[in-house]
Amino acid sequence: MSRPVVHGTPIASWPVRLLKAVVLIIFCAAVIIPFLGVVSTSLAPAEQIARAGGLVLFPESISTEAYQSIFAGGVVTRAIGVSTFVTVVGTLLSLTVSSLLGYALSRPAFIAGRPFLLIVLISMLFSPGIIPTYLLVRGVGLIDSLWALILPTMVSAFNVVVLRAFFAGLPRELIESARVDGAGELRIFTSIVLPLSKAVLAVIGLFYAVGYWNAFFNALLYINDTTLWPLQLVLRTYVINDTQLGAAELGVEHLPPQAAIQMAILVISIVPILIVYPFLQRHFAKGVLTGAVKG
Structure with a gap:
């Protein structure tokens, strides 16, 4: 049957x-x-x-005693502010630099396009290592600076390649017609290319934002001042390592149970990405597939 x-x-x-x-x-x-x-x-x-x-x-x-203790102005509150600053500023800078580089590499008229693209691809295969990177960060004076959490990871080679592929797939006739009308490269990029690239920019922006928000290793290496710790380093120190948070560190008189405080920190570290992701989900498949297939 x-x-x-x-x-x-x-x-x-x-x-x-x-x-x-x-x-x-x-x-x-x-x-x-x-x-x-x-x-x-x-x-x-x-x-x-x-x-x-x-x-x-x-x-x-x-x-809500645990959340009230966290937002009382102690170490966790400062860490939330640091993570928010690093995520917002880092994402904006990364998107700006990556999109400019991706657009330049996608233009056939860019003479140095192939050498620069080769450098970008090589950086995907080879990492400089922890010690040389630390020496470089220390050499330029970024130890105990929030910029040490942004600049070393500001550009992702993978994201640049995705953006380049997307920009290369845009209609060339549209760009050439704008150039004939007298528009320069910057005007073409801001007025034509960026409005047509909202989907891929949303996806790449999500990649960068999640990376900055969840990063703790750079802070572990470069930040010695506890007042500059991001939230994820606080999470690692007081939740994963099970270090006790005192009332003085939280800025409160009565200390809630450590388990409640640890879980509240964990919730706060997860919720922002859960809030942002649904708004960008509709762009996710379109942005990644369009950027990855073409070029």
């Missing part, structure tokens, strides 16, 4: 569909339950956290 067919494709039997549903539910639960535990623990009262041994799935009541 043949299986039912819809548009030339056989319909899977109910055991196969049931198995797929079970596997999907298991994977969803593996993602949702830990996240639910983190959020619930950050909002649970101190007594319930003590009874549960540090992890709560369903809080008996909502307590």
Whole structure:
């Protein structure tokens, strides 16, 4: 007996569909339950956290004491400000420099295009290493400076290649007609190329923003002043290494449970990207595929 067919494709039997549903539910639960535990623990009262041994799935009541302590003006509040500054300024600078470089490399009239493209491709294959990079950062005086969290990683070779491929796929006739009308390269780039590149710019901007927001290793290497620590380094120090946060460091008199504070820091480190991502999701597939296939 043949299986039912819809548009030339056989319909899977109910055991196969049931198995797929079970596997999907298991994977969803593996993602949702830990996240639910983190959020619930950050909002649970101190007594319930003590009874549960540090992890709560369903809080008996909502307590915002951990979040109030974090935003009281202590080390976590400063770290949020540092991470926000680095992410916003770094993303804007990275997008500007990467798009300008990608556009220049996409123009056939650019004489030095091939040598510069070769340099960009080589940088994708070979890394200078931690010690030479540290010596360079120290040599230019960026130790204990927020610019040490931005400038060493400001340009990603992969993102430049994606932008170059996208710009090379734009209609050449449109650019040539603007040049005939007297527009210069900068005018063409700002008035024609950028408005047509919103999708790929949104995707590349998301890549850069996530990278800056989640980065902690550069801060670990270059930042000795704790007042300049970004949020991810605070997260690593006080959550992953399980270092105790004191009331003086948080700027409060009454200290909530350490588990609640740690989970609240973790939630704050995740939420900004979760908020931004849905607004850029519709551009994601279009921007990446268009930039990667052409060129």
